[in-house]
Amino acid sequence: MAQVGTEYAHDILTDAGVAAAMLYRDRVMAENTVWWQRRTGDRILLSAHNGHVGYETTKPDQYPRLQGAFLRDALGRDYVSVGASFGQGSFNAHDTEAPGEPLRPFTVGTLGPDSNAHTLDRVAPDAFYLDLRRTTPAARAWLGSHRPSRLIGTAYPWPGAVAPVRLATAYDLLIHFPRITAARLR
Structure with missing residues (x-):
């Protein structure tokens, strides 16, 4: 406290x-x-x-x-930092435009061709993880560039919900989900 x-x-x-x-x-x-x-x-x-x-x-x-x-x-x-990313889908968050209201689902589409998720979505149709400490030089160069990424926390929308991230230096491992679905709230 x-x-x-x-x-x-x-x-x-x-x-x-x-x-x-x-x-x-x-x-x-x-x-x-x-x-x-x-x-x-x-x-x-x-x-x-x-x-x-x-x-x-x-x-x-x-x-x-x-x-x-x-x-x-x-x-x-x-310490091994594991980041998570997703291409599109739904998630639960507090609505910043309705303070005090309970969690609710939000749905978002793809970020676009310049984003990290766009390329990661093309790697595999299902969820996968990537060890960012062990990549080829070409992949490391791509992963080391700032690209738009989603940063969804407990509240949405907010101005920092999409921000430039260099995946190669932000995390050690990355788990990517091409599509996510919000949990059912009871």
């Missing part, structure tokens, strides 16, 4: 305050994860949004440094 209180003690009505709060949040999330791993000695599967588990931020003005970057600093190569 103290960590949440400290996060909300930042002035979130200013750009600098939002950046400070998000930097604190991602740092503390990483510290908590490392604390638990060192306390138990066990391997851990951390589940979080791409915008937290990755190494590179797409919005440095709001998220100066990500949890994944802090985890890599603390754990070295023992």
Whole structure:
């Protein structure tokens, strides 16, 4: 509770305050994860949004440094960042245009030929994973270029829901789903 209180003690009505709060949040999330791993000695599967588990931020003005970057600093190569992407389909999120309403499904189409998903959709008809640490030089060059990618979190739509991402340096592994379907809400 103290960590949440400290996060909300930042002035979130200013750009600098939002950046400070998000930097604190991602740092503390990483510290908590490392604390638990060192306390138990066990391997851990951390589940979080791409915008937290990755190494590179797409919005440095709001998220100066990500949890994944802090985890890599603390754990070295023992931390493996797994990103997820999709071509099209539906998902559940809170509607930013109807604050306070429950989760609801959203459906989106393809991003277009200049996006990461467009090319990844052509690799295989079903979901697959790609080890971004072990690719050919040509693939690494393509994966190392900024291309539009979806960044869907708990709320949608928002201005950062599509942002340029360099997959090769954002994650260690990538799981791509050509088509997704929202879970049924009860």
